[in-house]
Amino acid sequence: xxxxxxxxxxxxxxxxxxxxxxxxxxxxxxxxxxxxxxxxxxxxxxxxxxxxxxxxxxxxxxxxxxxxxxxxxxxxxxxxxxxxxxxxxxxxxxxxxxxxxxxxxxxxxxxxxxxxxxxxxxxxxxxxxxxxxxxxxxxxxxxxxxxxxxxxxxxxxxxxxxxxxxxxxxxxxxxxxxxxxxxxxxxxxxxxxxxxxx
Amino acid sequence: xxxxxxxxxxxxxxxxxxxxxxxxxxxxxxxxxxxxxxxxxxxxxxxxxxxxxxxxxxxxxxxxxxxxxxxxxxxxxxxxxxxxxxxxxxxxxxxxxxxxxxxxxxxxxxxxxxxxxxxxxxxxxxxxxxxxxxxxxxxxxxxxxxxxxxxxxxxxxxxxxxxxxxxxxxxxxxxxxxxxxxxxxxxxxxxxxxxxxx
Ligand SMILES: [Zn+2]
Ligand SMILES: [Zn+2]
Numbered sequence: 001x002x003x004x005x006x007x008x009x010x011x012x013x014x015x016x017x018x019x020x021x022x023x024x025x026x027x028x029x030x031x032x033x034x035x036x037x038x039x040x041x042x043x044x045x046x047x048x049x050x051x052x053x054x055x056x057x058x059x060x061x062x063x064x065x066x067x068x069x070x071x072x073x074x075x076x077x078x079x080x081x082x083x084x085x086x087x088x089x090x091x092x093x094x095x096x097x098x099x100x101x102x103x104x105x106x107x108x109x110x111x112x113x114x115x116x117x118x119x120x121x122x123x124x125x126x127x128x129x130x131x132x133x134x135x136x137x138x139x140x141x142x143x144x145x146x147x148x149x150x151x152x153x154x155x156x157x158x159x160x161x162x163x164x165x166x167x168x169x170x171x172x173x174x175x176x177x178x179x180x181x182x183x184x185x186x187x188x189x190x191x192x193x194x195x196x197x198x
Numbered sequence: 199x200x201x202x203x204x205x206x207x208x209x210x211x212x213x214x215x216x217x218x219x220x221x222x223x224x225x226x227x228x229x230x231x232x233x234x235x236x237x238x239x240x241x242x243x244x245x246x247x248x249x250x251x252x253x254x255x256x257x258x259x260x261x262x263x264x265x266x267x268x269x270x271x272x273x274x275x276x277x278x279x280x281x282x283x284x285x286x287x288x289x290x291x292x293x294x295x296x297x298x299x300x301x302x303x304x305x306x307x308x309x310x311x312x313x314x315x316x317x318x319x320x321x322x323x324x325x326x327x328x329x330x331x332x333x334x335x336x337x338x339x340x341x342x343x344x345x346x347x348x349x350x351x352x353x354x355x356x357x358x359x360x361x362x363x364x365x366x367x368x369x370x371x372x373x374x375x376x377x378x379x380x381x382x383x384x385x386x387x388x389x390x391x392x393x394x395x396x
Contacts (some may be wrong), residue, residue, distance in 0.1 A: 005246045046240060046244065052201075187371060
């Protein structure tokens with residue numbers, strides 16, 4: 001029964017993460033019923049973001065301003081830099097507000113399998129930022145995967161000649177994690193990184 | 199960290215049914231990362247619907263054409279009319295493809311509490327459609343609520359002088375419903391409408 005326009009909208013919404021075909025249908029119906037209160041505002045919000053969207057030349061974050069809001073935030077500690085694979089990792093870490101410094105987005109991780117080489121990632125730019133000085137600590141916040149860790153090791157080598165403290169996220173049991181539900185790799189990491197008690 | 203534009207988009211998405219603040223955030227990140235493949239198509243789809251959206255003058259359905267696709271579909275039985283409270287009910291019934299006729303959307307249900315009177319609903323229009331002739335059966339598909347049933351009774355009275363068969367959706371046990379999980383009202387309806395076995 002849906003017209004081609006409504007069908008196209010349903011499909012565009014259904015492709016969003018977290019929305020399936022069923023909830024996309026409900027969302028479309030909601031938008032159709034609330035043309036002024038829901039459809040028009042959403043269209044305008046998308047338009048505004050689309051027109052201003054840019055990639056931060058400093059850190060690789062996506063924002064509507066360049067440099068991005070994080071890079072220009074005076075309350076952030078410019079001496080601490082957190083290196084992440086992807087913008088989604090940056091957002092996940094930033095949401096928690098646990099890291100008070102700035103970020104550097106690599107745009108992926110080294111992968112022999114997928115043919116991703118150092119020059120395909122923003123690694124030279126990272127080295128350049130560190131070489132420019134003013135940075136005390138670089139946190140390597142790669143994913144706890146083989147490729148993520150390979151990437152971290154490669155970056156650590158590239159940065160070892162600079163007077164910065166290199167750290168990485170601790171690996172181990174997730175909070176609330178029950179031993180017998182964890183995969184072997186996590187258990188091995190947790191055992192290897194074991195600490196004295198008390 | 200999000201700019202005003204990104205914040206506005208997140209909030210517009212979070213207001214859609216089925217998306218909370220958390221999944222809206224994920225959806226926005228997806229849109230930011232896929233400007234050409236996700237953001238622009240969604241914006242265009244919304245625009246197209248917004249520009250063509252209309253309410254069917256015959257039945258009250260929302261569609262991008264007027265009369266709507268249902269009212270002009272030659273494969274549908276114009277002699278059967280299903281009366282519903284809301285467009286969402288029309289969509290729910292139409293999705294199942296169980297009803298082969300056309301629809302009539304009232305735009306609500308009578309409610310003493312909320313001050314909704316017969317003249318606030320598309321009841322005169324319904325009577326007009328039936329009076330014009332060519333309709334054999336009117337299915338009253340109101341919700342199984344007190345207000346829905348009050349509305350159905352009122353409409354039945356208004357239509358009783360016309361030579362049409364008036365029916366309503368059966369009430370009773372939902373398929374798969376277990377007796378001890380059902381509310382008393384459903385049980386009472388199911389008992390009242392009991393049928394001989396075999
Ligand atoms: Zn930045
Ligand atoms: Zn119609």
